[in-house]
Amino acid sequence: MSSKMMLMANSLTHVRPLTCAAAAAAAVYPSRLVAQPPDLIKWVKIEGGFVQKSIKIAQGDSFGLGLVASEDIPKGSDLIALPQHIPLKFDGSSSESENSHSALIKLAQHVPGVNWKLGAFDRGAVGYEIGFEASARESKERFVLVAIHQQSPRDLLSADFLSWRGYKELAVNKRCRFLLEFEKILKHELENLKPDDHPFSGQDVDSSALGWAMSAVSSRAFRLYGSKSPDGTRSNAPMMLPLIDMCNHSFDPNAEIVQEEANSDRNMLVKEIKQNDPLLLNYGCLSSDLFLLDYGFVIPSNPYDCIELKYDAALLDAASMAAGVSSPNFSSPSPWQQQILSHLNLDGPNSDLKVTLGGGELVEGRLLAALRVVLSNDEEAMKQHDLETLKSLTVEAPLGISTEVSALRTVVALCVIALGHFPTKIMEDESLLKQNVSPTTELALQFRIQKKSLIVDVMRDLSKRVKLLLAK
Numbered sequence: 001m002s003s004k005m006m007l008m009a010n011s012l013t014h015v016r017p018l019t020c021a022a023a024a025a026a027a028v029y030p031s032r033l034v035a036q037p038p039d040l041i042k043w044v045k046i047e048g049g050f051v052q053k054s055i056k057i058a059q060g061d062s063f064g065l066g067l068v069a070s071e072d073i074p075k076g077s078d079l080i081a082l083p084q085h086i087p088l089k090f091d092g093s094s095s096e097s098e099n100s101h102s103a104l105i106k107l108a109q110h111v112p113g114v115n116w117k118l119g120a121f122d123r124g125a126v127g128y129e130i131g132f133e134a135s136a137r138e139s140k141e142r143f144v145l146v147a148i149h150q151q152s153p154r155d156l157l158s159a160d161f162l163s164w165r166g167y168k169e170l171a172v173n174k175r176c177r178f179l180l181e182f183e184k185i186l187k188h189e190l191e192n193l194k195p196d197d198h199p200f201s202g203q204d205v206d207s208s209a210l211g212w213a214m215s216a217v218s219s220r221a222f223r224l225y226g227s228k229s230p231d232g233t234r235s236n237a238p239m240m241l242p243l244i245d246m247c248n249h250s251f252d253p254n255a256e257i258v259q260e261e262a263n264s265d266r267n268m269l270v271k272e273i274k275q276n277d278p279l280l281l282n283y284g285c286l287s288s289d290l291f292l293l294d295y296g297f298v299i300p301s302n303p304y305d306c307i308e309l310k311y312d313a314a315l316l317d318a319a320s321m322a323a324g325v326s327s328p329n330f331s332s333p334s335p336w337q338q339q340i341l342s343h344l345n346l347d348g349p350n351s352d353l354k355v356t357l358g359g360g361e362l363v364e365g366r367l368l369a370a371l372r373v374v375l376s377n378d379e380e381a382m383k384q385h386d387l388e389t390l391k392s393l394t395v396e397a398p399l400g401i402s403t404e405v406s407a408l409r410t411v412v413a414l415c416v417i418a419l420g421h422f423p424t425k426i427m428e429d430e431s432l433l434k435q436n437v438s439p440t441t442e443l444a445l446q447f448r449i450q451k452k453s454l455i456v457d458v459m460r461d462l463s464k465r466v467k468l469l470l471a472k
């Protein structure tokens, strides 16, 4: 496997190799690095990997440590190649017989897909990256949770991602619930193990420690192809790529990861990188929720952000009436409307009622089609269109201008209702941001501002469309 890099990035003003950066980092991240952090680049080379000679680890202005080019790197150069044994991955099918290892595999089987990043990883390189000593590398595949039990690990990355406390404050209930559940499973699975078989040397692991581990891993993990199964297919596998994961994120990256089929190692190739440019990867076209949860930062004006709403008939009736529709019938759709709602998976026993605003689609197609259909009385007009047409905002007013205006105004009213659920206004958040708030509060405020701005943008766009329709 290789990783390809593409160019363009801003210059960093400070460029220091890791050893020098350690002191600087210590000032910014007081507890993150141990006094004499091992040289990660040297380690990758000793392990048989390749690192382009101009690549250095340096302290950036705002995103912590990162990779920087100390001189121009020509287009097409390989940047980093990791030999196959370096990426930290877990596929659950290891034939490892060591008991403490099998206990971990068993535990990992309780981790659902959504929490895939809490998988098992070799602790060696994780240890290297966050400053553990070399002995950590001797272990075989390990749950990254073991990192919890190394020296003072909980503080090591604390400035790097949203703290577990932050998770609680922001009420990210799903993950909290999972971690609390997993804590119970873990205690149950490990209670009768002999000390030698215990994966965490007999130490207690609570949900707070699990939260730390999840944050530590999720901010540095990638989803790539796993190993080939006998039938030749390849599943996705979560992996940690030491050194490559020192790249910070940009939606306009100058680097990308490419997996080479042939030898399963990883490179980073560049088109062209100028001296002092940071090497930037796109972590993914993710919503603010995922950036915040998995990486602990918020991107202002994130074009991939969206808000989630529940398709709720009573709420839609209320929104529609607020939008001036006299008697909306979301709560009592006629049979033909109900049939379409079930085709849209918004009605029926296994329906998926989560709909979104913003992101790629301004109004999620399913919601738009439902609004158009329920707000229309014209079954014949509806029959002239297929579902895809009804779901598309680029198809203008397929069921007539009056239905379209009602549908779009209903979404605007939904936005007003959604905004009303926030305890503050954008301006209040902005002035709070100017006060001396904690990093976690700052993140929460940025997140809230981003969400509210998104709703306001959707409202503006839809109101403009309504005006244009009315002008016709």
Ligand SMILES: C[S@@+](CC[C@H](N)C(=O)[O-])C[C@H]1O[C@@H](n2cnc3c(N)ncnc32)[C@H](O)[C@@H]1O
Pocket: 062, 063, 064, 065, 066, 159, 160, 161, 219, 220, 245, 246, 247, 248, 249, 250, 294, 295, 296, 297, 298
């Ligand atoms: C994979 S690590 C990158 C290396 C990291 N900066 C370090 O010091 O080790 C991901 C973390 O870098 C930081 N980061 C990366 N890109 C960022 C961005 N565009 N804005 C803010 N923080 C960013 C976040 O703390 C994130 O959790």
